[in-house]
Amino acid sequence: MYKCSQERMTDMIKTFSQYGDAGHGGITRYSMSPAAIQARKEYEKRMKAIGATIEVDDVGDMYATIPGSDPDAKRIVMASHVDSVRNGGNYDGILGVMSAMEVLTTIVKENIPHKHPLTAMIWTNEEGSLYPPAMMCSGIVCYDYLPEEIRSGFRYDDMMASKSILDHTSTFGEALAKSGYQGDKKYRLSPDRYKCYFETHIEQGPILEDNGNDIGVVDCVLGMFNYKLKFYGQTTHAGTFPMPKRKDAFLAAAEALAYLHDEIDKLGYPELVYTTGEVECHPNVHTCVPDYFDFSLDVRHEDPKVLDKVMDIVKSCEKQTWAGCTCKIEKQWNRDTVYWNKPLVGYVKEACEELGVSHQYIHSGAGHDAQFAAYVLPATMIFVQSKNGLSHCEDEYSTPEHCTEGASVMLNAVLKADKED
Amino acid sequence: MYKCSQERMTDMIKTFSQYGDAGHGGITRYSMSPAAIQARKEYEKRMKAIGATIEVDDVGDMYATIPGSDPDAKRIVMASHVDSVRNGGNYDGILGVMSAMEVLTTIVKENIPHKHPLTAMIWTNEEGSLYPPAMMCSGIVCYDYLPEEIRSGFRYDDMMASKSILDHTSTFGEALAKSGYQGDKKYRLSPDRYKCYFETHIEQGPILEDNGNDIGVVDCVLGMFNYKLKFYGQTTHAGTFPMPKRKDAFLAAAEALAYLHDEIDKLGYPELVYTTGEVECHPNVHTCVPDYFDFSLDVRHEDPKVLDKVMDIVKSCEKQTWAGCTCKIEKQWNRDTVYWNKPLVGYVKEACEELGVSHQYIHSGAGHDAQFAAYVLPATMIFVQSKNGLSHCEDEYSTPEHCTEGASVMLNAVLKADKED
Numbered sequence: 001m002y003k004c005s006q007e008r009m010t011d012m013i014k015t016f017s018q019y020g021d022a023g024h025g026g027i028t029r030y031s032m033s034p035a036a037i038q039a040r041k042e043y044e045k046r047m048k049a050i051g052a053t054i055e056v057d058d059v060g061d062m063y064a065t066i067p068g069s070d071p072d073a074k075r076i077v078m079a080s081h082v083d084s085v086r087n088g089g090n091y092d093g094i095l096g097v098m099s100a101m102e103v104l105t106t107i108v109k110e111n112i113p114h115k116h117p118l119t120a121m122i123w124t125n126e127e128g129s130l131y132p133p134a135m136m137c138s139g140i141v142c143y144d145y146l147p148e149e150i151r152s153g154f155r156y157d158d159m160m161a162s163k164s165i166l167d168h169t170s171t172f173g174e175a176l177a178k179s180g181y182q183g184d185k186k187y188r189l190s191p192d193r194y195k196c197y198f199e200t201h202i203e204q205g206p207i208l209e210d211n212g213n214d215i216g217v218v219d220c221v222l223g224m225f226n227y228k229l230k231f232y233g234q235t236t237h238a239g240t241f242p243m244p245k246r247k248d249a250f251l252a253a254a255e256a257l258a259y260l261h262d263e264i265d266k267l268g269y270p271e272l273v274y275t276t277g278e279v280e281c282h283p284n285v286h287t288c289v290p291d292y293f294d295f296s297l298d299v300r301h302e303d304p305k306v307l308d309k310v311m312d313i314v315k316s317c318e319k320q321t322w323a324g325c326t327c328k329i330e331k332q333w334n335r336d337t338v339y340w341n342k343p344l345v346g347y348v349k350e351a352c353e354e355l356g357v358s359h360q361y362i363h364s365g366a367g368h369d370a371q372f373a374a375y376v377l378p379a380t381m382i383f384v385q386s387k388n389g390l391s392h393c394e395d396e397y398s399t400p401e402h403c404t405e406g407a408s409v410m411l412n413a414v415l416k417a418d419k420e421d
Numbered sequence: 422m423y424k425c426s427q428e429r430m431t432d433m434i435k436t437f438s439q440y441g442d443a444g445h446g447g448i449t450r451y452s453m454s455p456a457a458i459q460a461r462k463e464y465e466k467r468m469k470a471i472g473a474t475i476e477v478d479d480v481g482d483m484y485a486t487i488p489g490s491d492p493d494a495k496r497i498v499m500a501s502h503v504d505s506v507r508n509g510g511n512y513d514g515i516l517g518v519m520s521a522m523e524v525l526t527t528i529v530k531e532n533i534p535h536k537h538p539l540t541a542m543i544w545t546n547e548e549g550s551l552y553p554p555a556m557m558c559s560g561i562v563c564y565d566y567l568p569e570e571i572r573s574g575f576r577y578d579d580m581m582a583s584k585s586i587l588d589h590t591s592t593f594g595e596a597l598a599k600s601g602y603q604g605d606k607k608y609r610l611s612p613d614r615y616k617c618y619f620e621t622h623i624e625q626g627p628i629l630e631d632n633g634n635d636i637g638v639v640d641c642v643l644g645m646f647n648y649k650l651k652f653y654g655q656t657t658h659a660g661t662f663p664m665p666k667r668k669d670a671f672l673a674a675a676e677a678l679a680y681l682h683d684e685i686d687k688l689g690y691p692e693l694v695y696t697t698g699e700v701e702c703h704p705n706v707h708t709c710v711p712d713y714f715d716f717s718l719d720v721r722h723e724d725p726k727v728l729d730k731v732m733d734i735v736k737s738c739e740k741q742t743w744a745g746c747t748c749k750i751e752k753q754w755n756r757d758t759v760y761w762n763k764p765l766v767g768y769v770k771e772a773c774e775e776l777g778v779s780h781q782y783i784h785s786g787a788g789h790d791a792q793f794a795a796y797v798l799p800a801t802m803i804f805v806q807s808k809n810g811l812s813h814c815e816d817e818y819s820t821p822e823h824c825t826e827g828a829s830v831m832l833n834a835v836l837k838a839d840k841e842d
Contacts, residue, residue, distance in 0.1 A: 086704075205661030222660060226707065237812050238696035238719045239643060239786025240626030243686075245810070250697055250716070251682065254675035261672065265664075275659035276671055278707040279700065283507075286647065286699040286717035286753075287787075288813060295671070296707035298659045332707075365660025366708075389666070391658050392709060 001354050002112055002415070004102045004407040010400045012098040015042060016082075017090040026394025027090060031083035031125035031136075032060070032175040039082040039094070040181065043122060046101055050108040052120070056183030059137040059159075060124035060176055063187060065117050066104055068418070073116040074195035076414055077377075078103060079369060081126035088127075089396025091202045091403075095384060097122055099200040099407040106411055114418045116195060123369045124181075131162040131172035138369035141188045145375040150335060189376065196344060196417055197379035199370040200406045202398050206389025207362060214402050215409055216362035216383030217349045218340060221371040223307055224300040225334035227314055229256060233325040235283060235291035249293035250281055252322035257295070259320075263313045264299075269306050273365055274299040300365050302337050338371045341378035344417060348382055351412035357405050382410055422775050423533060423836070425523045425828040431821045433519040436463060437503075438511040447815025448511060452504035452546035452557075453481070453596040460503040460515070461602065464543060467522055471529040473541070477604030480558040480580075481545035481597055484608060487525055489537040489839070495616035497835055498540040498798075499524060500790060502547035509548075510817025512623045512824075516805060518543055520621040520828040527832055535839045537616060544790045545602075552583040552593035559790035562609045566796040571756060610797065617765060617838055618800035620791040621827045623819050627810025628783060635823050636830055637783035637804030638770045639761060642792040644728055645721040646755035648735055650677060654746040656704060656712035670714035671702055673743035678716070680741075684734045690727050694786055695720040721786050723758050759792045762799035765838060769803055772833035778826050803831055 019042070020027035020035030029035040040062065044054055047064035055063045065075060080096020100120035107114060128134035139146070139154030146154070160173030176182050189197075208216050233247035257276060264274060275298045282292040299310050317327045352359035362383055364371075373379045384406035387397040440463065441448035441456030450456040461483065465475055468485035476484045486496060501517020521541035528535060549555035560567065560575030567575065581594030597603050610618075629637050654668035678697060685695060696719045703713040720731050738748045773780035783804055785792075794800045805827035808818040 203661065204658045206663065206666060224660070234811075235814050236810060237625045237787055238698060239645070239694060239721050239788070240624065240812070241694065241786075241810055242627070242691070243694060245627060248697075250700060251678060254678045257672060257675045258679060270663070273660060273662065273664060275708070275710055276669075277659060277702075277709045277711055278705050279671060279702045281698075281700045284699050286719055287696070288698045289696055290698055298707055300660050365662075366658055367660070389657060389662055390655075391661070393656050393712075 002106060002110065002408070002411055004106050004404050004411055006400055006404040008105060009098065009102055009404045009407060012101070013090060013400065013403065016094050016098065020084065022087055022394070024394060026087055026396070027084050028086050028088065029082065029084040030130035031127070032179045036083050037179060040122065043097065043101065047120065050105050052104060055187040056181055057141070057187040058183060058185040059140050060179065060181040061137055061141065061188070062122040063119050064104070065119040066108060068114050068116040068118065070115045075117040075119045075193060076196055076417055077119040077121050077189065077194050078198045078410060078414065079121035079123055080199055080201060081123045081369065083125055083127050083129065085127050085129045085392050087394055088392055089394055091396050091398050092204065092391055093126055095202055095398065095403055096200045099410055102407040103411045103414060112415070114415060116418050118414065125172065126369055130164055130166065131175065132165065135367060135369055135372060136162070138372040142372040142376050146372060189373065191376055194377055196341065197370065197373045197377045198382065198410055198414060199368060200382045200384065200410050201368060202391060202396070203362070203383040203386045204366050204391035205386065208360070208383065208385040209387065209389065211360055213358045213360045214385050214405050215352050215357050215359040217345060217352060217359055218364050218381035218383055219345055219361050220302060220340060221338045221364040221367060222300040222302055223304055223335060223337035224298060225307060225311065226332040227297045228294050228330045228332055229297060229317060230294040230328045230330065231256070231292065231322060231325045233289065233291045236289045238287040238289065241289065246289050247324035249290040249325050252325035252327070253293040253295055255322045256317050256327060259317070260313065264310055267309055269301060272301045272306060272310070274310065302363055304336065338374050340374065340380040344378055344380035347413040347416035348380060348409060350416065351409045355408055355412065357409060382406055423527060423531065423829070423832055425527050425825050425832055427821055427825040429526060430519065430523055430825045430828060433522070434511060434821065434824065437515050437519065441505065443508055443815070445815060447508055447817070448505050449507050449509065450503065450505040451551035452548070453600045457504050458600060461543065464518065464522065468525070468541060471526050473525060476608040477602055478562070478608040479604060479606040480561050481600065481602040482558055482562060482610070483543040484540050485525070486538050486540040487529060489535050489539065491536045494537040496538040496540045496614060497617055497838055498542050498610065498615050499619045499831060499835065500542035500544055500794070501620055501622060502544045502790065504546055504548050504550065506548050506550045506813050508815055509813055510815055512817050512819050513625065513812055514547055516623055516819065516824055517621045520831055523828040524832045524835060533836070535836060537839050539835065546593065547790055551585055551587065552596070553586065556788060556790055556793060557583070559793040563793040563797050567793060610794065612797055615798055617762070618791065618794045618798045619803065619831055619835060620789060621803045621805065621831050622789060623812060623817070624783070624804040624807045625787050625812035626807065629781070629804065629806040630808065630810065632781055634779045634781045635806050635826050636773050636778050636780040638766060638773060638780055639785050639802040639804055640766055640782050641723060641761060642759045642785040642788060643721040643723055644725055644756060644758035645719060646728060646732065647753040648718045649715050649751045649753060650718060650738060651715040651749045651751065652677065652713065652743060652746045654710065654712045657710045659708040659710065662710065667710050668745035670711040670746050673746035673748070674714040674716055676743045677738050677748060680738070681734065685731055688730055690722060693722045693727060695731065723784055725757065759795050761795065761801040765799055765801035768834040768837035769801060769830060771837065772830045776829055776833065778830060803827055
C-alpha cells in the first residue's frame with residue numbers, strides 16, 4: 001500500500017486557501033475570476049514541476065498528465081474543480097484537485113510503477129455561482145452522452161451566452177476568452193483517450209462524522225426532482241382590509257410548507273431529504289398583503305418509487321385552497337439516480353480496507369461533475385469526512401489527516417484500476 | 422345644500438388618469454416624475470382658470486387659494502397628493518386633489534358666499550414610492566409639531582438625501598430642484614395662516630361597500646406598530662444534510678407565522694388587522710437550507726391596550742425555538758391613534774345627513790398626510806367607497822357618483838367650518 005504525504009497536502013490546503021480569501025476563513029473564487037486564475041497557475045506550476053504535460057480544452061478544462069509504461073494505454077483521470085460559491089470554504093472542489101495532484105506527485109516522487117497515463121484534471125465552472133448553471137463545463141463536454149432530459153440545458157452556445165448574476169451583462173464566453181484558458185476542443189475528456197474517472201470530494205454532510213468513519217465509498221448520486229410551488233392571492237392594504245376577507249399568499253405558502261413537512265415525514269424514509277431554499281414574495285412591501293409567493297422544492301432519494309410518493313404529495317397541493325389562495329406547481333427539472341461503476345467502487349472499498357481507514361458506503365446527495373462523466377466513462381467518487389456536515393459556507397472543514405487519507409485511498413484505487421487491461 | 426358637478430368630476434378623473442398611464446387601467450406616477458409634473462400643470466391650469474392664486478413651498482407642496490369675504494380670515498385647506506405607488510390606481514391621492522379643486526370650482530362658478538379664503542393643496546411625495554419614506558413632505562412641513570418618536574424620521578436634510586429605490590444614486594433633493602417646483606419655505610402650511618384641514622380619500626377597504634354606505638365619516642387614524650421578526654438557522658446543502666439535524670430558517674418563520682395567526686386571532690378583536698407583507702430569505706438558493714429569514718409585521722388597532730396584547734404575543738416569539746432556529750424581534754416604528762377634530766367630524770356627518778348620502782363612522786387604517794397635519798391644525802377626513810376594497814393596484818375603483826358625493830360632502834362641511842370665527 002502506498003500513502004500520500006500529509007505535509008504536502010497541508011501545504012496545498014494553505015496555499016490554495018489564499019486564492020480568493022474573503023478575509024474570514026473562507027473564499028469567494030468564481031470560475032474565471034482572478035482568484036480562480038491564480039489557483040490554475042498554482043496547479044500548472046506544481047504539475048509542471050513533476051513533469052506533467054498540460055492540455056486545456058475549449059471550455060478551459062485542464063488536464064495534467066504523467067505517462068505510464070504502456071504508450072498505447074488510455075488515461076485514468078482524477079478530476080474536480082477550483083471554483084467556489086460566494087463565501088464558500090477551502091475544501092469543496094479544490095480538495096479533489098489537490099488530491100489528484102497529490103496522487104500524481106506521490107507516484108512520481110516514489111517512482112510507483114503504473115501502466116496507464118494518469119491525469120489530474122480541473123473542471124471549469126462546476127458551481128455556476130457567477131455564470132449559471134452548475135456543472136456547466138462537464139455538461140458541455142459530456143453533452144452528447146447525457147440523457148435527453150438533461151442535455152438541452154448544456155448547449156455550447158447557450159452556455160457561452162450565460163450572463164453574470166452580478167452585472168447581468170458580461171457572459172461566461174467573454175470571461176473564458178479573456179482568461180487565456182480557452183484551449184482546443186480535441187483535448188476534451190472522451191472515451192477514446194480516457195479509461196475511467198475518479199473524483200474525491202468532501203462529504204458536505206454529517207453522516208461520516210456521526211458514524212465515526214473517515215472515508216465514504218460512494219455508490220451513487222441520488223435521484224431528485226425540483227419544483228416551484230406558486231401561490232396566488234390578492235394584494236390589499238395593510239391598514240384597511242379586514243382579516244377574514246384577505247388572500248395572503250405568504251400565509252398560504254407557510255400553510256402549504258407545514259403540510260408538506262407533515263405529509264412527507266409521515267412517509268417515514270429517513271434517507272429522504274427535501275429543501276425549500278428559495279422564495280419570492282410580491283409585491284414584498286410591508287404595507288401590502290402579498291398577492292404572490294413561491295418557493296422551490298428540491299427532493300432527493302435513491303429510489304424513484306419514493307420520489308413518486310413525494311411527487312403525489314406535491315401534486316395534491318394544487319387541489320387545495322391555502323388561506324384563500326390558489327396553488328400552481330411547476331416542474332423545474334429532475335434526474336434519475338446515477339450509480340457508480342461497480343468495479344471502481346470495489347477498488348475504493350478495497351483500498352480503504354487495505355489502508356485500514358474507517359469507511360462506509362454512502363450516497364451522494366449533492367450533484368458533481370462525476371455524474372455527467374459517468375455517462376461517458378466508468379466513474380466513481382470518494383468522500384472525505386466533513387466537520388459538522390457544513391459546506392458551501394466558510395465553516396466548511398476537513399482535517400488534514402482525513403484529506404490525506406482520501407488522497408491515499410484514491411491513489412491505491414487508481415493503481416488497482418491501472419492493473420486492468 | 423350645494424352639490425358638486427359629476428360632469429366636471431368625471432372629466433377630471435379621465436384627464437388625470439392619463440398622466441402616468443401604465444397601459445392597463447392604472448398609473449405609475451412617482452413624485453417629481455414627468456407624469457407627476459403633468460398632473461401638477463393640469464392642476465395649475467384648472468386653478469388659474471377659476472382665479473386661484475398659486476403658491477409653492479420649499480418642498481414642492483402647492484397651494485391654490487381663492488379669497489373669502491374677510492381679508493383677515495385664515496384659510497381653510499383641502500389637501501391630498503398626486504403621486505402614486507408603482508402600478509397604482511386612478512383614485513388614491515388624486516381623488517382628494519380633484520375633490521378640493523371641484524369644491525373651489527363649484528364655489529366660484531355658483532358664487533357661493535364664504536368668509537375664509539379656501540385652498541386646494543397638493544402634498545409632495547405622499548407615497549414615498551420612489552424616494553422613501555411615505556408622507557415625506559407632510560413630515561417635513563409638520564416636523565416641529567410631530568411627536569418626538571416620529572419626528573426624527575423627517576429631518577429636512579435627510580429627506581433631501583433620500584435615494585431613488587431604482588438607481589440607488591439620484592436623490593429626492595435633486596429631483597425636486599430639477600422639477601421647477603421648489604418654492605419658498607414661507608408658504609408652508611402653518612397655524613398662522615391656516616384655520617383647519619380637510620382631506621377626502623378613497624377608503625381602500627371594503628367596509629363601506631359591505632355596509633352599503635357611500636361615504637365614511639372618518640374619526641381617527643389607527644394606532645400601529647411595525648416589527649421585523651428575524652430567524653437564524655444554519656445553511657447546509659440540500660442534498661447531503663439529514664432532515665432531523667437541519668435548522669431551516671424559512672420553516673422556522675412559517676411556524677412562527679402560524680403561531681402568530683393562532684394567538685392573535687384568539688384575542689378576538691374583529692377590527693384588529695395585521696400584515697406580514699415583506700420577507701427576506703438568505704442565501705435564497707434552491708440547493709441551500711436557508712440560514713436566515715425575516716418578515717415584517719404591521720399591526721393596527723384604535724385601542725393601545727389591544728396593541729399591547731399583540732405586542733406580548735410578538736415578544737413571546739423570541740423566547741421560543743422554531744424548527745431549531747432562534748428568533749429576534751426588532752421594532753421598526755409605532756404611532757399612536759390620531760383622532761380627528763370632533764367639530765370637523767361633526768360637520769362632515771351633518772353634511773352627509775343634509776345631502777341624504779348614506780354614511781357611517783369609520784377608522785382610517787391607512788396613514789395619510791392628514792395625520793401629520795392634525796398635529797398642526799384641526800383636521801379631518803372623508804372616505805369614498807372603494808369597489809371590492811382594492812387599492813394600491815390597478816383594479817382600484819370608485820364610481821363617479823361616489824366621488825362626486827365625496828366632494829359635495831366636503832364642500833358643505835367646509836362651508837360649515839367657514840361659519841366659525
